[in-house]
Amino acid sequence: QSVLMQPPSVSGAPGQKVTVSCAGSSSNIGSVYDVHWYQQLPGKAPKLLIYGNNDRPSGVPERFSGSKSGTSASLAITGLQAEDEADYYCQSYDVRLDTWVFGGGTKLIVL
Amino acid sequence: EVQLLESGGGFVQPGGSLRLSCAASGFSFSNYAVTWVRQAPGKGLEWVTAITTGGTTYYAASVRGRFTISRDNSQNTVYLQMNSLRAEDTAVYYCGREFLVGVTPGLDYWGHGTLVTVSS
Numbered sequence: 427q428s429v430l431m432q433p434p435s436v437s438g439a440p441g442q443k444v445t446v447s448c449a450g451s452s453s454n455i456g457s458v459y460d461v462h463w464y465q466q467l468p469g470k471a472p473k474l475l476i477y478g479n480n481d482r483p484s485g486v487p488e489r490f491s492g493s494k495s496g497t498s499a500s501l502a503i504t505g506l507q508a509e510d511e512a513d514y515y516c517q518s519y520d521v522r523l524d525t526w527v528f529g530g531g532t533k534l535i536v537l
Numbered sequence: 538e539v540q541l542l543e544s545g546g547g548f549v550q551p552g553g554s555l556r557l558s559c560a561a562s563g564f565s566f567s568n569y570a571v572t573w574v575r576q577a578p579g580k581g582l583e584w585v586t587a588i589t590t591g592g593t594t595y596y597a598a599s600v601r602g603r604f605t606i607s608r609d610n611s612q613n614t615v616y617l618q619m620n621s622l623r624a625e626d627t628a629v630y631y632c633g634r635e636f637l638v639g640v641t642p643g644l645d646y647w648g649h650g651t652l653v654t655v656s657s
Contacts, residue, residue: 428581462643464582471631471647472574472582478638483645515582519641525597526572526584526642 429454430516430529437535438506446501446532448516454527456497459519463492463501466513466531475514476501503534511536539563539646541632546651549622557617557651559632566613570635572644573606573617575628575653583628587635587642588615600626622655629653 431449438444448461455461463476474483476492479499489505499516516529545557559571572587586606587595594606605618615632629652633644 458640460638460641462638462641464644471649472644473647474643474645477636477643477645478641481638517582517643525595528582528584531581 428530429520429523429527430518432514432516432529432532434530435533435535437537439537440506440508442506443502443504444506444534446503446514446516446534448499448501448529450497450499450518450527452497453522454497454518454520455494455499457521459521461492461494461499462517463490464515464517466515468512472515506536508536510534539634541634541646541648543630543632543648543651546630546653548654548656550657551623551655553622553655554618554620555622555653557619557630557632557653559615559617559648561613561615561634564634567610570642571606571608571615572633572635572642573615573630574633574644574647575626575630576650577625577628580628585630586617619653622653624655627653627655 460478464472465475466472479494480492513531520527540562542560570589573585588606603621608615629650631650632648634646636645
């Protein structure tokens with residue numbers, strides 16, 4: 427059971443928008459800690475996608491955006507493309523556990 | 538170009554030991570903390586351990602007392618000594634360069650990973 431809760435899968439057709447949720451608590455996302463998102467393409471290492479809740483590293487398309495509100499965060503992907511099919515993980519820090527925490531991951535299926 | 542290259546993975550029996558290496562290049566290695574994250578087959582990501590620029594170490598409860606992280610800045614390399622290995626340690630182990638946003642750490646560059654299999 428992951429500390430940060432994500433839906434196991436989401437799906438959408440090419441060109442559509444999908445959202446991946448990440449539910450935490452007052453000891454992690456709801457505290458002073460930000461959320462980072464990683465994309466893991468099949469058979470590859472994770473890659474930083476969003477940092478500090480809503481910033482994109484250089485090279486990440488504007489189609490990817492993040493937000494945080496209260497004890498939850500979300501990743502939105504607009505203009506869905508086949509190459510976006512991957513696993514997405516949220517990550518933060520938990521002050522009560524005193525450790526990094528990851529979501530269980532969400533598999534994005536492009537129909 | 539920032540690169541991290543893990544090595545040292547393999548097959549080991551329960552109770553055995555392995556030492557993983559993470560060789561870094563393309564950045565000022567001594568100025569960055571380094572973290573290990575693992576991923577069991579078909580599972581999600583799990584933070585394992587980290588070492589700061591000053592050599593302070595942190596461990597997940599699941600590996601504390603069995604794993605030891607260290608760094609050699611002269612070789613731009615971080616090591617993960619894994620002792621008393623268990624079947625549940627079977628995973629791909631990734632090393633990553635750590636960054637900080639406010640007080641929240643993350644990994645901005647990841648290696649390709651090295652597979653550790655613990656089985657009799």
